[in-house]
Each structure stands twice: as structure tokens, then as C-alpha cells.
Amino acid sequence: MTAAGKIIKGIAGFYYVYVKDLGLYECKARGLFRKDNKKPLVGDDVTIEILDEKDREGNITEIHPRKNQLIRPASANVDQALILFAHKDPKPNFLLLDRFLISMTYQKVPVLAAFNKADLDAEAAFERIAEDYREAGCPIISLSIHEGRGLEDLSGYLAGKTTVLAGPSGVGKSSLTNALQDTVRMEVGEISRKLARGKNTTRHAELIPLEDGFLMDTPGFSAFEGIRIPKEEIEDYYPEFASYRGKCYYQGCAHKNEPNCAVKAAVEEGLISPLRYRNYTALYDEAYEEEKRRYR
Ligand code: GDP
Ligand code: ZN
Numbered sequence: 001m002t003a004a005g006k007i008i009k010g011i012a013g014f015y016y017v018y019v020k021d022l023g024l025y026e027c028k029a030r031g032l033f034r035k036d037n038k039k040p041l042v043g044d045d046v047t048i049e050i051l052d053e054k055d056r057e058g059n060i061t062e063i064h065p066r067k068n069q070l071i072r073p074a075s076a077n078v079d080q081a082l083i084l085f086a087h088k089d090p091k092p093n094f095l096l097l098d099r100f101l102i103s104m105t106y107q108k109v110p111v112l113a114a115f116n117k118a119d120l121d122a123e124a125a126f127e128r129i130a131e132d133y134r135e136a137g138c139p140i141i142s143l144s145i146h147e148g149r150g151l152e153d154l155s156g157y158l159a160g161k162t163t164v165l166a167g168p169s170g171v172g173k174s175s176l177t178n179a180l181q182d183t184v185r186m187e188v189g190e191i192s193r194k195l196a197r198g199k200n201t202t203r204h205a206e207l208i209p210l211e212d213g214f215l216m217d218t219p220g221f222s223a224f225e226g227i228r229i230p231k232e233e234i235e236d237y238y239p240e241f242a243s244y245r246g247k248c249y250y251q252g253c254a255h256k257n258e259p260n261c262a263v264k265a266a267v268e269e270g271l272i273s274p275l276r277y278r279n280y281t282a283l284y285d286e287a288y289e290e291e292k293r294r295y296r
Contacts, residue, residue, distance in 0.1 A: 001049070001050045001053075002047055002048065002049050002050070002061065003019045003022060003025075003047070003048055003050060003058075004019070004045065004046070004047055004048075005017040005018050005019035005020070005022075005025070005045075005046060005048060006018050006043065006044070006045055006046070006077075006207065006214065007040055007041065007042050007043065007044045007046060007060075007207075008024075008042065008206060008207035008208070008209065008214070009042060009204070009206045009207070010040065010041075010042055010204065011204070013028065014026055014027065014028065015027045015028070015029060015040050015046075015060060017046060017048050017058060017060065018207070018209050019048070023056070024056065025048060025050065025056050025057065025058040026056060026057055026058070027046075027048055027057070027058040027059055027060050028059055028060070029059070029060040030059050032060055032061070032062075032063065038063050040060060040063055041066075041069065041074060041075055041076040042073075042074070042075045042076070042204070042205045042206065042207060042216075043075040043076040043077040043078060043162060043205075043207060043214075043216070044063050044064070044066065044076045044077065045063075045064040045077060046060045046061075046062060046063050046064065047060070047061050047062040047064070048060050048061065049061050067079075068107075068108065068109070070107060070109070070164070073164070073204075073205035073216070073218050074204075074205060075164070075205050075216060077162055078109055078162055078163075078164050078216065079109075079110075079161035079162050079163065080109060080110045080111065080112060080157075080161055080162075080163050080164075081100070081104045081109050081110070081111050081112070081163065081164045081165075081166060082111075082112045082113075082114060082154075082157075082158075082163050082164070082165050082166070083097060083100050083101075083111060083112070083113050083114070083166050083167050084114050084115075084116055084165065084166070084167035084171045084172060084173055084176060085097065085113070085114070085115050085116070085167060085168070085171050086115060086116050086117040086120075086170070086171045086172065087115050087116070087117050087118055087120055087121035087125055087126055087142070088117065088120050088121060088125070089117060089120060089170070090168060090170050090171065092115065092129070093168065094132075094275055094279060095279050095282055095283070096168070097113060098237075098276070098279040098280075098283065099226040099283070100166065100226070101113075101136065101137075101138060101237065102226060102227070102229065102234070102237040102283070103226040103227045105137070105237055106227045106229065106237075107227070109164075110138070111138040112138060112139050112141065112154075112157055112163075113133065113138050113139070113140050113141070114140075114141040114142070114143050114150070114154060115129060115140070115141070115142050115143065116143045116144065116145055116171055116172040116175075116176070117143075117144060117145075117146075117171075117172065118142045118143060118144040118147070118149055118150065119144040119146055119147050119149075126142045130142075131273070132273040132275045132276055133273075133276070134273075135239055135240035136238075136239065136240065136276065137239050139157065141153055141154055141157070143172075143176075145172050145175045145176055145179050146175075148179075151179060151180075155180070158180070158210060158212075158213045158215070159212045159213055160212055160213055161213045161214075162207065162213065162214040162215075162216065163213065163214070163215055163216065164216040164218055165177070165215055165216060165217055165218060166218045173186075173217070174186035174187060174188045174189075175188050177208060177215060177217065180210055180215060181208060181209065181210050181211065181215075183208075183209065184208045186217075205217075205218065228287070228290065229287060230287065230291070231254070231284050231287035231288050231291065232252070232254075234280060234283050234284050234287060235255065235263075235280065235284075238276060238280050240272050240273070240276065241255070241263050241266075241272065241280075244262040244263045244265075244266045244271075244272070245262065245263055246262075247262035248260065248261045248262045248263065249261070254284060255277075255280070255281075256281060256284065263277070264277075
């Protein structure tokens with residue numbers, strides 16, 4: 001008997017294939033590499049031949065065409081990325097958000113940004129965040145996992161998709177994973193224990209089945225490094241600059257210290273978020289320094 005499923009985990013030559021309504025099968029991929037010249041990846045949609053129903057063993061006979069392939073974490077068919085921050089505790093790092101947005105956009109993966117712990121946000125800081133990112137090209141969602149706020153809204157975005165979950169530690173990634181399904185339990189809170197575990201074991205990308213869709217936990221996000229992008233191209237990732245940048249006095253204006261810069265004027269008039277503009281200049285300077293180092 002054959003079935004269609006998805007690889008959710010790979011360990012030492014075994015692939016764990018999740019088949020909706022039937023559950024998990026431990027599979028080998030005998031003969032597949034010779035046939036297709038393709039190594040299975042977490043996220044691959046596959047056809048398996050069920051070899052032993054009782055022992056839940058199978059063999060992968062076919063890898064279906066991939067929509068895309070991510071290098072880090074090594075995976076296939078990722079539909080979108082969810083980056084989680086907190087309203088506060090810990091304070092959101094917007095430069096990290098922009099770096100992540102640029103890196104994923106470059107890899108053609110749409111991003112959702114969610115801010116958890118809305119219950120702590122007495123100053124309504126979220127309104128400011130939503131305003132700053134209104135034109136950044138990604139939905140911004142407010143959550144309180146503790147109070148169950150925003151989860152329905154988020155589930156709507158996750159439905160039917162494979163979503164890679166990222167974010168700094170302490171923002172509620174484990175809590176969210178637990179809130180969205182009840183098969184896999186993640187340790188909540190104990191950061192020191194989680195870090196110790198992360199150091200000693202090489203964790204691989206793994207998909208967690210949701211009622212409708214899959215969630216991928218990303219190991220080693222703390223070491224997240226954005227893609228290197230030439231300084232002149234960084235502005236391409238700031239859609240809110242688009243209608244101004246053609247109006248700068250200098251062609252090739254970097255929107256920093258040049259006179260008659262239409263982007264800077266728009267920031268001063270409150271048409272572009274100062275936060276987003278500051279992140280742009282920080283990333284521009286960083287790319288500039290990096291290029292200087294490499295070509296010296
Ligand atoms: P992770 O490191 O990103 O996986 O974060 P955890 O899920 O381990 O959560 C870190 C801490 O934040 C824990 O003490 C959680 O109880 C707490 N936390 C998670 N969600 C919320 C929330 O909605 N509100 C508040 N106030 N705390 C939360
Ligand atoms: Zn300019």
C-alpha cells in the first residue's frame with residue numbers, strides 16, 4: 001500500500017513521514033537517490049510504500065517536486081516564516097527584525113511578525129510598532145499566549161502552510177508551540193536548561209504537525225546571520241522608500257548625508273517611520289564596513 005505524506009524529521013538515514021489521519025512512519029529511502037539523484041529533506045512531500053503497518057515502517061519511493069529549498073535550516077517547501085518577539089521582557093530588537101525580514105525576502109519566503117506578552121504592554125507600545133511596520137510588507141500580529149489573545153488570528157495565517165518559527169529566547173516560542181497543538185511538548189521558561197541542551201546536542205530542523213499546517217522550530221537562531229547584501233541594494237527591502245527615492249537630487253543617493261534627499265525629507269515630514277529609516281542606515285553602514293574589510 002502507498003500513501004502520501006511529509007518528512008517531518010530525519011535522523012541517521014531514517015526519515016519520519018507524517019501521513020494525515022494515519023500518523024507517523026519510520027522510513028528509509030532505498031534506491032531513491034540513485035533514481036532521482038535527490039537527498040530527502042525535512043519538509044519534502046513524498047510518496048511512501050508502507051512495508052509494515054504494525055511496526056509503522058515504510059520506504060520513500062518518490063519525492064514530489066519542491067516549491068523551494070532553504071539552506072539554513074536545511075528544509076524544503078517552507079511557505080512562510082514567523083518571527084516572534086515580545087511586547088516587552090525581552091525588549092524587541094527591531095534591527096534583528098529588519099535583518100530577518102531582508103534575509104527571508106531575499107530567499108523569497110514571506111514573513112509574519114508577532115509580538116507576544118501583550119498582557120505586559122501597559123503603555124500600548126504595540127500601536128507604535130504596528131505604525132512603524134505598516135508599510136514594511138509583513139503582517140504584524142499582537143499576541144498574549146497566557147491570555148489566549150491573538151491566537152485565532154495567528155492560526156488563520158498558519159492554516160494549510162508550513163511555517164518556520166524563529167525569534168530570540170524568552171519571547172514565548174515554546175509556549176506558542178505548545179498552545180498550537182498537543183502532541184509535542186516543549187520546555188517553557190527554563191532558559192539555562194534549554195541553552196545547555198542546545199549546546200550539547202546538534203539539533204536538526206523538525207516539523208511539528210498542527211491541526212492544519214506544520215510548524216518548524218529553528219535551532220540556533222541566536223546565531224542568526226543575515227544574508228550579505230550590497231549596500232546599494234538594502235533600500236530595495238524598504239518598500240516605504242519606493243515612492244521617494246527616485247526624487248533624490250543625486251542619482252545613487254544613499255539617503256544619508258546627501259543634500260536634497262527625498263527619503264530624508266519624507267522621514268522629517270513623518271511619511272516614513274524614523275525607526276525603519278534608522279535601521280536602514282545601520283544596515284547600510286554595516287554593509288559598507290563589511291565591503292571595506294573584504295576589498296582591502
Ligand atoms: P522561548 O525561549 O522563546 O521558547 O520562550 P518560552 O516559551 O520558554 O517563554 C519564556 C517565558 O515567557 C516563560 O516564563 C513563559 O511563561 C513566559 N510567557 C510566554 N508567553 C507569555 C505571555 O503571553 N505573557 C507573559 N506575560 N509571559 C509569557
Ligand atoms: Zn536620497
